[in-house]
Amino acid sequence: MDEIRGLVVTEEGLVEQDLMRDTLTKEMWVNMGPQHPSTHGVLRVVLALEGERIVDTEIYIGYLHRGFEKFAESKTYPQFLPITDRLDYISAHAMNYGYVLAVEKLMGIEVPLRAKYIRTLMAELTRISSHLLWLATHALDIGAMTVFLYCFREREMILDLFEMVCGARLTTSYFRIGGVANDLPDGFIEKCREFCNIFPQKAKDYDDLILKNRIWLARTINVANISGEEGLNLGLSGPSIRGSGVKWDIRVSEPYGVYDKVEWEMAVEDGCDVYARYLVRLKEMRESCKICQQCLDFLEKDDSGEFRAKVPKVIKPPEGEAYACVEAPKGELGFYIVSDGSTKPYRLKIRAPSFANLMSLPKMVEGALVADVIAAIGSIDVVLGEVDR
């Protein structure tokens, strides 16, 4: 049945015609962002809606473009380090880590073991704090307000630890080429251990609030689906792709730091939906906490090692190119550096995980509702500082 025939009053009088002939519905275009409470910064998603169902999505980025890559070409290698903090500003250590690894690879510097442990510890603390912020905002997006403040309570503890180490809480710049800026201060290990002991209990609070909450399940299960294959094809990496059953974690596949020396488990879920990505990140936080404990064990036992390698005063890598990547909280963070033998990089390219992850958003929200877009953006955890660079 294609049409409903019926009598219609027209200018020629009563005429029998298809009643549905003139009921054309047009989709409505809605700008979500760049100023929207839950696009996490200046992301702009343009949605074509039919009712509340999405028929088309287009993503516009670049509102936070600060030209870091061009900037790098006019800064010396150590000078560029603080700039990397501003990429993913909520996980600065991880950003530093990727950069120093690339420079060290280019120069062939071997980092002392103690420095590696400190770096790993910091990177994992950063991962916890980043995931905490993610959980907080993601839950807030879906409407669970209390989780937000609980997460911030624990994140505050981590930021206090960062402050102890280097004086800064957000843009830390604690790493140096060849090691870290200074050794851990007195009392840090005790305080950090205290956090690691408390954290699993606190994480249970979040579970109590949302893990089995029916509304949470209804909002996340089977929402924003993406299969592993599609995800890889679209450049998805990190926890987001592990939520689609792909066993790929750079900490395992190309271990750096001391990830091959500590015991932990890769978090993988098969759900392919928002809930699976949520579970992956929750597990990752717990695993990170485990890694931190082991790093602390080592650092406590042996406090004699160097915290920085012998590095020339002027960093002048030989001509060549190098690509180093780390598993940042959002996914594969890579730095590709081309050196022409001078003190400044000839070309530096940042492979930002959020930039690549964002590409799968249109695929995820195909045919979904407006509310699902929010859940999807939250579940891939974008940070616009990193997307736009």
Added chain:
Amino acid sequence: MNWANLFFDLFAVIVVILSVITITRRNAVHSAIALMMAFVGLAAIYVILGAELLAAIQVLVYAGGVMALMLFVIMSVKSDEQNQVKQTHAQTLIAAFVGVLFVVEIGVTVWMGFLYKNTGALAKSQLAAMGNTEALGTVLFTKFLFPFEVASVLLLAAMVGAIVLAKYKLER
């Protein structure tokens, strides 16, 4: 007595003015607002006449439900067209016919009222004893049960029809 009469006249005038506004405004939403206020004024008249239940239902069904649906439709129409409701005169004949019919109907009712004084289903004394709502309920479920059920079936049919139409559009 005079207070009630005064207010009756006042509300009657207001309702008439609002009704005129309703059909003369070009902006559909403004018409809708005027219509809604006319409904509320009508409810006030009912209250003055001592038919509180009718007044409440008037507001609930017309000013609340029907108006919300009307606004819903107006809002769903494309934004630049919703202001200008297209005026065609294709329905003049039908409209005139319906209008005449309506006038005749009301005239007959009023005339009957003058002719037979007590046209209500219940005598005034009965009403006073039971209270408005209860009296209406009693009459509806005893004397007028059959018409009541017929009306229900009619509404049910309309509802089924609406669902069929909506479903049809969804499937297409």
Added chain:
Amino acid sequence: MGENEKAPKKKLTKEEAIALAKARKAAKAAEAAKKEAEEPKVDLDSLPLVKAIKKEHAEAIEDIKFANNELTITVKKDYLLPLCRWLKSDPETAFDYLSEVIGVHYPKNEEKPLQVVYHLFSTQKNHRLRLKVNLAEDEEVESVYPVWRSANWYEREAYDMVGIKFANHPDLRRILLPEDWEGHPLRKEYPLQGPEGYREKWLRRHCRNTNAL
């Protein structure tokens, strides 16, 4: 490398300084040469990846390099797309992930100043590969979008920043910069703070409140 730090702090005359710098440069060159000689030459053909590629797509290879534990293959422009298709589909290489596409500008190479770098990764085999394509200024390289969807934005960025044109890209627009931006900022000749007067021009065109200028 330690001698740099211990260099005497007395003032040098200009000639002396030039001579010292020359001597240092020579020493460094010699050192580099020595290092190169010392470095164990990796037998490229022994690498399984190289073997596989040479077997299937020998004609595509322009150059192979192995440095910093990374394999780099320079590919002839026209062979890129078939090679990528094969790299993804072959079970032995299985490069299912495109990490990034980078545009690099080498104005010194006058013939082919533009270079596109592809970083591939295989989640199954756990290996990485870098492909390079050199381009002349007016040349276009085939987009790898049909192979990896993620190339969409990567290539847009390379176009935006360096001005590399990709043939058959579904949607080659600027991505980070506004659509009416002029020039490609990551080219070497593009000044760090933008061309002279460009900022004012652009703001005048886009800002209502010109007092901000």
Added chain:
Amino acid sequence: MLLEIGIALLKIIVVFALALLTVAYLTYIERKVIGHMQVRMGPMRVGPHGLLQPIADGLKLFMKEDIVPYEAYRFTFYFAPILTLVTALILFAVIPFDKHFAITRLNIGVMYILSIASVGVLGILLAGWASGSKYPILGGLRSAAQMLSYEIFLGFSIIGALMISGSLDLVKIVESQHVWNIVYQPVAFVIYIIAALGEINRVPFDLPEAETELVAGFHTEYSGMKFAYFFLAEYANMIIVCSMATILFLGGWRGPVLPGFVWFLIKLFALIYFFIWVRATFPRYRYDQFMKIGWKIMLPIVLANIVVTGVVMMMVQGG
């Protein structure tokens, strides 16, 4: 005659003044309660323990610039918040806080509340439309669908209680409750609370103003006093639905020892506390899920409840 009018006026003034004050302080209570649930203090700056915060908020809203968007339909844009607030406030007219303390006593009090509340929806709908912006339109459409459908369940859920009490008069309903209606009508009470959450747009059903999806829903474009009207109306509605629950299911002012209105307030604020608690606990439902819950789960339950109540009543009264 004059005395009567005077008393009526006095009652109106007292009730509305108290209602507005309660509404204002409700925002304070909500912020404090939620704050303490979320391991923080809530407002602390203005006055001792932030007690003057609502007044400061009111002043701020009063002095804020009154923005009318360029695309807005001016008349409707002004009309909508007033309609919303007025309909919310005139509901207080029939609420009996004590046996003899209500502005007026209607013999169809329940119908009055339902009907006026249904007009309140129009304010939100019009606000969404008049803003001339897309998010408010989406919010307005959502709220229209939501409030219309949830009004139905709200209405049905109280029918059981009305059948037992045998009256539409709020005073009579309370007087008939020698045992609280909640004992006879537990299912209806639960449905009523859920429907009320939907009706007044509170978490987990705050879809029309879901701030993370639709920015602020229907009142995105509103600022200053016009925003304050919506804000006040929302909290006034919260008090109304809680008072209705108190009257219909919890025995109104009935209770031992303490005077009636104290009992009424205790019950009222216990319910309000529950509403606030819900807000701190739950995430938000998605729109389609929410409608599904209403039409596919709550409606059948509530209809079954009416049938069961009727059958049981017939059996008890012996036909």
